[in-house]
Amino acid sequence: MNTKMVFTMKLLAICLLLTLVSYADAYACYDKSPNCARINKPCLMGDWTKRNCFKFCGMCNRVCDLGWTHFKGDGTCLKILGTYASQRLGWHEAYNTCRSLGKGGQLVTINNQWKNNVVKGLLRQTRFTDAWIGLRNTAQFGFNWRWSYGGSWRAAYRPWQPRQPDNSGKCVTIDNNGRWDDTGCAINKALVCQIAPFRNG
Secondary structure, three states, X not given: OOHHHHHHHHHHXXXXXXXXXXXXXXXXXXXXXXXXXXXXXXXXXXXXXXXOOOOEOOXXXXXXXXXXXXXXXXXXXXXXXXXXXXXXXXXXXXXXXXXXXXXXXXXXXXXXXXXXXXHHHHHHHHOOOEEEEEEEEOOOOOOOEEEOOOOEOOOOOOOEOOOOOOOOXXXXXXXXXXXXXXXXXXXXXXXXXXXXXXXXO
């Protein structure tokens, strides 16, 4: 097997791997770099995504650690944790888990439809029905929604499920339709973490 064929096979293998671990939504594109080897569509059996967003430009183009999805809107890297039932956590444990990752780790903050779509895509990709996000009601009575990093929720963006929030719990999940629900913080669920990229996108 000649060197060119070996190189091509390696690129195709990496392409397949990134397709499996990095699909979320068209808003989570990798940057293009003219200095990297490039495989445009078709990649193996088809496009990178239904919107043909991903265009592989080699590992030198990767912004996030392998297994994480880059959201260009705010530069964060996203990942859902809790593949196995034993790894699912209550909200406070989920918060501590994301922080323990370093790199500014937090439960995900979602302030717009684009990022909400990316997280929804990750949930569908991993086949979770819902997962914790970083929003929590800190008021003893009524509502005072704050993100886990300390910032306040922008009420202009309200992707709640119908008739939610209903104060049935203090912590918030996102489902695989992109809808939010307030529920009890002690329930064990998957979690969506965000960290800073290891290089600027």
